[in-house]
Structure formats: structure tokens, C-alpha cells
Amino acid sequence: MIEVRQIEKKFGSFKALNGINFEVKQGEVYGFIGPNGAGKSTTIRILLGIIQATSGNALIFGKDVWKEAVDIHRRVAYVPGDVYLWESLTGGEIIDTFLKLKGSINKQKRDELVERFQLDPRKKAGSYSKGNRQKIALISAFSSDADLYILDEPTAGLDPLMEQIFQECVQEVKANGKSVLLSSHILSEVEKLCDRVGIIREGEMIESGTLDELRHLTRTHIQLKTERSAEALQQLKGVHDFIENDEEYSFQVDTERLAKVIEELSKYGVRKLESMPPTLEALFMRHYQNDYRSKEG
Structure with missing residues (x-):
């Protein structure tokens, strides 16, 4: 579903990504983890065709993410960590707008998710909290009939109960054979949901594999x-x-x-x-503590 091969991205003299490699298979949830500034969001922006890689090759559904972005987007649902909405529209109007962009509205699925996420769709978006804005994006994504879900810190601002609903939604789309790229700093969430995990540090992939394969380092x-x-x-x-x-x-x-x-x-x-x-958090902290100690030395 996703193939990333030797992707590099430079902003002037700064190299944000240095030879990134990973793939996401059909029907799996792939966890993409790393601290702020590691390169997660830059990678996702390349996958979405928002920015162009300096070099390397990235494909979704076998199509070039830069040259064929429009075709790819028809089959992709994306949720960012910071959701900005049209403040004068209601939550329900925004959800329907997003779904119309996908071509159709599954009203039953939409209404079910509105109830599960406990959202009042009649309120204007300008009055929503960060958590409610996040719910708008999640309801829109999971109401669509996407083949790939790209989720970049999707539970930011959600309370623990809503995080549980989100996890159930991910498990449901996986059960239907869909694929998920999940970028998250909530390691318990990644550990619970993901089949494989990739760790990115300072623009480089330092580990990738199943949780069992990575736990030998903990x-x-x-x-x-x-x-x-x-x-x-x-x-x-x-x-x-x-x-x-x-x-x-x-x-x-x-x-x-x-x-x-x-x-x-x-x-x-x-x-x-x-x-x-051992937990994924232990793996994560061990990598970064070692990195910080080597720099201090």
C-alpha cells in the first residue's frame, strides 16, 4: 500500500530526511514513532503530495505520490494532529463537506460515529474545543470508504474514553482489510494497535519490524x-x-x-x-537516551 525508498528531503542546507525506507502492507497497522522534529510529519506531507521529496521514491497503491496525488487522494483518509475548520459552519456541515469530496455520504456510518464520539454536530466549529475539532476529522475519516488511513497524532486533545473509541475504529478498518499508517507519541496506543513499528530519529529510520522483533533491544x-x-x-x-x-x-x-x-x-x-x-516505551527511551548521552559525551 505504501512504499518509501531512499527518500531525502532538504530545506536549504538542512536535511530533514536522510534515506528513509519503509513499507505498509495491505491490512496492517504500521506505527511510525519518534519525537518532535524527527521527521514524521515531513514524511507524511511527502506521502500526501503536499511537498516534493528532494530525492528517492514514494508510492501509494503503486502510484507516484507527487505525480499522481489526485488519484491517490480518492482512496486515502487523512487526519492531522491539528485540525483547522471553517468556523462559520456546523460540525455536521463540515463532516458532510469532507464526505462529498470523497464522492458519497454513508449517512448510517456517519450518524453512528457521531454518536460513538459523542459529538454535537449542530454547533458552529468556532465554538469547538481542540478535542471536538479532532472528532470532526476522525468521524469524517472513518465514515469514508478509504483503502488507506494516514493518521498523524490523531488522538491529540481526546480524553481517554474517546481514545478508546478511536482504537476500536482502527481495529474495525483493519478487520475490513484496510491499511493504517499511524504516527503517534502515545506508545501504549502504538503498542496496542500496530502490527509493525518504525522508529525515526533525526530524519533517519533506526529500527523497523514487528513488536516482537524490536523487543530484543529492550x-x-x-x-x-x-x-x-x-x-x-x-x-x-x-x-x-x-x-x-x-x-x-x-x-x-x-x-x-x-x-x-x-x-x-x-x-x-x-x-x-x-x-x-519490556514495552515499546522502554525501546523508545533506550534509543533516545543513548543518543543524548553520546551527544553530551
Whole structure:
């Protein structure tokens, strides 16, 4: 559905993107994560044909995103993180305008989503909060019969209940064989929804793969209480941040060394053992903390 090959984008002497590569397959949700300024929105603007890449090749549905943008847009739904609306129109009028641009209005689907997102469509857009403006974009996107959904920080301003409704909508379009490119800084959201994840840092893709494939870079947190002193564990390869507190131990283990460390624990008479699996957030923070430390050094 999306193919991005060696995309570079320069703004004057500044290189915003440096050889970006990734793809989104049919029927999958692809998480595109990174901090502000990493290049996520620049990449999405290229995919939407808003700006042209300096070099490289980007295709959606096998079509060039710059040369064939109009044809591509007929099958794409896009939600930005900051939604600007016509303030004199009502929410309902704006939703219908967006849907007419797609060619038709599925009134049943539209009304269902208006109810699920708890939006009052009779109010003027100028009176809406940021969260309600975001709901307008989400209702418009999920009411359309798109094949690809490009979502750039789509839940900005939504409360937790509405975030849950959004997640349900993503799962529904995926179940219908649609594809989703989800750019988000809410890592729990990405972890819950995405089949594969790409991490971008300073305009470069530094990791890409399934969550299971990426978790080998993270560490599992262990809480341990033993009958005998287990201080020797801190000498094992793959053990980090070892802390002893009142005969209890806390430490982290590289995932690839976890089996060996667990095997070693039996020597000390385990009284309590808690294991917290690695999360996408741990992966994300590990990459960026290492980057910041190298710069400070």
C-alpha cells in the first residue's frame, strides 16, 4: 500500500530526511514513532503530495505520490494532529463537506460515529474545543470508504474514553482489510494497535519490524526476593541497574539473556519473583537516551 525508498528531503542546507525506507502492507497497522522534529510529519506531507521529496521514491497503491496525488487522494483518509475548520459552519456541515469530496455520504456510518464520539454536530466549529475539532476529522475519516488511513497524532486533545473509541475504529478498518499508517507519541496506543513499528530519529529510520522483533533491544525488569544473598547476580552478563533493598533485589535483564539469568536464580532459593515484560516505551527511551548521552559525551 505504501512504499518509501531512499527518500531525502532538504530545506536549504538542512536535511530533514536522510534515506528513509519503509513499507505498509495491505491490512496492517504500521506505527511510525519518534519525537518532535524527527521527521514524521515531513514524511507524511511527502506521502500526501503536499511537498516534493528532494530525492528517492514514494508510492501509494503503486502510484507516484507527487505525480499522481489526485488519484491517490480518492482512496486515502487523512487526519492531522491539528485540525483547522471553517468556523462559520456546523460540525455536521463540515463532516458532510469532507464526505462529498470523497464522492458519497454513508449517512448510517456517519450518524453512528457521531454518536460513538459523542459529538454535537449542530454547533458552529468556532465554538469547538481542540478535542471536538479532532472528532470532526476522525468521524469524517472513518465514515469514508478509504483503502488507506494516514493518521498523524490523531488522538491529540481526546480524553481517554474517546481514545478508546478511536482504537476500536482502527481495529474495525483493519478487520475490513484496510491499511493504517499511524504516527503517534502515545506508545501504549502504538503498542496496542500496530502490527509493525518504525522508529525515526533525526530524519533517519533506526529500527523497523514487528513488536516482537524490536523487543530484543529492550530489557525485562525483575523484582526478586531470595533465601540467600543474590548479590552475585549483578556480575552476570546482561544484568543492569542492580539494586539491593532490604533483602530484595531489583534489576533489568537484556531479553536475549533472560533464560540464562532465570536459570541462575534457582541457586539462591527464590521466595518472590516478579517479571515485567519490556514495552515499546522502554525501546523508545533506550534509543533516545543513548543518543543524548553520546551527544553530551
